[in-house]
Amino acid sequence: xxxxxxxxxxxxxxxxxxxxxxxxxxxxxxxxxxxxxxxxxxxxxxxxxxxxxxxxxxxxxxxxxxxxxxxxxxxxxxxxxxxxxxxxxxxxxxxxxxxxxxxxxxxxxxxxxxxxxxxxxxxxxxxxx
Amino acid sequence: xxxxxxxxxxxxxxxxxxxxxxxxxxxxxxxxxxxxxxxxxxxxxxxxxxxxxxxxxxxxxxxxxxxxxxxxxxxxxxxxxxxxxxxxxxxxxxxxxxxxxxxxxxxxxxxxxxxxxxxxxxxxxxxxxxxxxxxxxxxxxxxxxxxxxxxx
Numbered sequence: 001x002x003x004x005x006x007x008x009x010x011x012x013x014x015x016x017x018x019x020x021x022x023x024x025x026x027x028x029x030x031x032x033x034x035x036x037x038x039x040x041x042x043x044x045x046x047x048x049x050x051x052x053x054x055x056x057x058x059x060x061x062x063x064x065x066x067x068x069x070x071x072x073x074x075x076x077x078x079x080x081x082x083x084x085x086x087x088x089x090x091x092x093x094x095x096x097x098x099x100x101x102x103x104x105x106x107x108x109x110x111x112x113x114x115x116x117x118x119x120x121x122x123x124x125x126x127x128x129x
Numbered sequence: 130x131x132x133x134x135x136x137x138x139x140x141x142x143x144x145x146x147x148x149x150x151x152x153x154x155x156x157x158x159x160x161x162x163x164x165x166x167x168x169x170x171x172x173x174x175x176x177x178x179x180x181x182x183x184x185x186x187x188x189x190x191x192x193x194x195x196x197x198x199x200x201x202x203x204x205x206x207x208x209x210x211x212x213x214x215x216x217x218x219x220x221x222x223x224x225x226x227x228x229x230x231x232x233x234x235x236x237x238x239x240x241x242x243x244x245x246x247x248x249x250x251x252x253x254x255x256x257x258x259x260x261x262x263x264x265x266x267x268x269x270x271x272x273x274x275x276x277x278x279x280x281x
Contacts, residue, residue, distance in 0.1 A: 023247065048235070049243065052240055056243075056244075060201070063207035
């Protein structure tokens with residue numbers, strides 16, 4: 001899989017959120033290059049940092065959505081909650097050797113792409129205040 | 130993992146905030162020392178002090194952001210709340226007898242460095258602009274708020 005490239009279609013129109021998404025893309029790509037080096041300890045480090053930052057990003061984004069008039073805030077939060085639980089489950093699966101770094105990288109790339117492209121661009125379309 | 134060392138890229142340029150971040154680094158290093166000694170009481174003490182100081186730092190930072198009119202103060206505050214809850218869970222696990230010190234040490238290290246370099250950097254320009262426009266009043270505000278939150 002080639003590294004995930006930032007594209008203008010990912011832009012939500014809210015610079016802070018776009019910057020955070022860029023950083024998430026950076027983690028996914030870092031995971032991929034770490035995987036290429038075949039170092040399980042490094043993969044774990046990158047995944048842990050990616051989980052921390054994802055939780056940070058979700059909290060930030062949810063707070064913005066709550067103060068906007070976006071109708072699907074609760075649903076969006078549910079999606080975050082489910083994904084956060086999935087992340088911790090994937091970390092445990094990785095530690096037990098049930099999934100490999102390659103699968104992890106593919107799942108995260110797909111999730112991030114879909115989430116930014118569809119969910120967040122819709123959510124942030126309305127002016128946030 | 131060795132001691133965390135303060136490097137210039139951790140400076141936000143807001144002295145009072147940098148001082149508090151340095152203090153948190155010291156606490157993280159104390160946690161490391163207590164772990165190396167295998168001193169469970171010492172570890173518990175450092176965890177409590179570290180959490181207490183970090184929560185005061187969060188309150189201080191939140192007031193600074195709000196006072197400066199940083200538009201994303203609320204989401205930043207929410208992030209603090211979520212992190213505080215996560216750390217409180219570690220505290221409960223420790224009190225229940227689990228050895229969480231290595232996990233907590235690595236979480237705090239990652240979080241502090243990431244938070245300073247990325248998340249705090251976002252509010253710095255707003256706070257600095259505000260500080261320059263109201264220099265004298267601001268100094269008074271900083272020392273009053275500092276005194277109230279840290280009891281100095």
